[in-house]
Amino acid sequence: MGAVLRRATCALFVALALVPAASARVADGSGLGFLWPADGIVSSPFGPRAGGFHPGIDIGSLQGLAVRAAASGRVAATGALMGYEGYGFVVVIDIGGGMTTLYAHLARALVRPGALVARGDTVGIAGCTGLCMGTHLHFELREHGRAIDPMSLFGLGYAG
Numbered sequence: 323m324g325a326v327l328r329r330a331t332c333a334l335f336v337a338l339a340l341v342p343a344a345s346a347r348v349a350d351g352s353g354l355g356f357l358w359p360a361d362g363i364v365s366s367p368f369g370p371r372a373g374g375f376h377p378g379i380d381i382g383s384l385q386g387l388a389v390r391a392a393a394s395g396r397v398a399a400t401g402a403l404m405g406y407e408g409y410g411f412v413v414v415i416d417i418g419g420g421m422t423t424l425y426a427h428l429a430r431a432l433v434r435p436g437a438l439v440a441r442g443d444t445v446g447i448a449g450c451t452g453l454c455m456g457t458h459l460h461f462e463l464r465e466h467g468r469a470i471d472p473m474s475l476f477g478l479g480y481a482g
Contacts, residue, residue, distance in 0.1 A: 339383040357441050359392045359425065360448060361385040362458045368471040377469030378462035389425050389446040389459055390441045392472075393417040400431040402451075408461065410451025415439060419465075426460035427451050456462065467474075 365382030369375065395417035406412055409426040413433060416422050429449025440444055450457045463472035 324427070338356070338361070339354075356392045356472070356477060357390060359390050359423075359461050362459070364473075365458060368469075368473065370412070378460050379472060380458050382458040384448055384459070386421070387448045388444045389413075389428065389448050391415060391441055391443045391459070392423050392463075392475075393437060394425070396440045397433045397435050397437045397439060397445070398422060400433065401434055408453040410447070410454065411446075413445045414435050415445070416448050421429060422464045424462040424464065426462070427454045427458060 346406065350365040360381045362381040362402055364379050366376055367379035368377070368379050382447040393415070397413065397415045399412070399414045401411060403409070403412055403414070406424075406426070409424075411426075411428040411431060413431045414422055415424075425446055427449055428446040428451060431446045433439060433443075433445045448459050448472045454460075461472060463470050463475065
């Protein structure tokens with residue numbers, strides 16, 4: 323039964339994640355809209371996994387390497403950052419309200435700290451820097467520094 327549920331869940335993610343312009347609104351009505359940040363599918367969800375906890379989602383099977391801002395904000399940091407060992411090159415965007423988005427394992431950033439970015443702007447090129455097993459995007463949403471599952475903001479949810 324578990325294998326059937328996993329296959330059904332994977333099929334759902336494939337069907338939903340291939341819509342690159344998916345967006346959603348925060349349930350509290352704050353109007354924060356999220357855009358799917360890369361043309362690919364979820365290859366590793368948020369939450370517990372072998373060896374620990376995965377604080378974001380991995381988007382793999384990329385159809386292109388452009389990484390887009392999921393939400394508008396100001397670039398807080400780029401590069402190989404202390405505290406994010408294993409993430410390789412990252413872009414962190416402060417989207418307001420104590421929330422940040424993080425894009426990791428990038429081949430390179432296309433924005434600089436302090437820059438304003440609009441939802442959908444290209445912020446980097448997907449790669450395999452840091453600890454990774456192939457080109458993909460690791461995407462995180464943090465609220466006051468605490469990782470939260472971003473899938474509900476895309477309207478996709480995850481029932482793992």
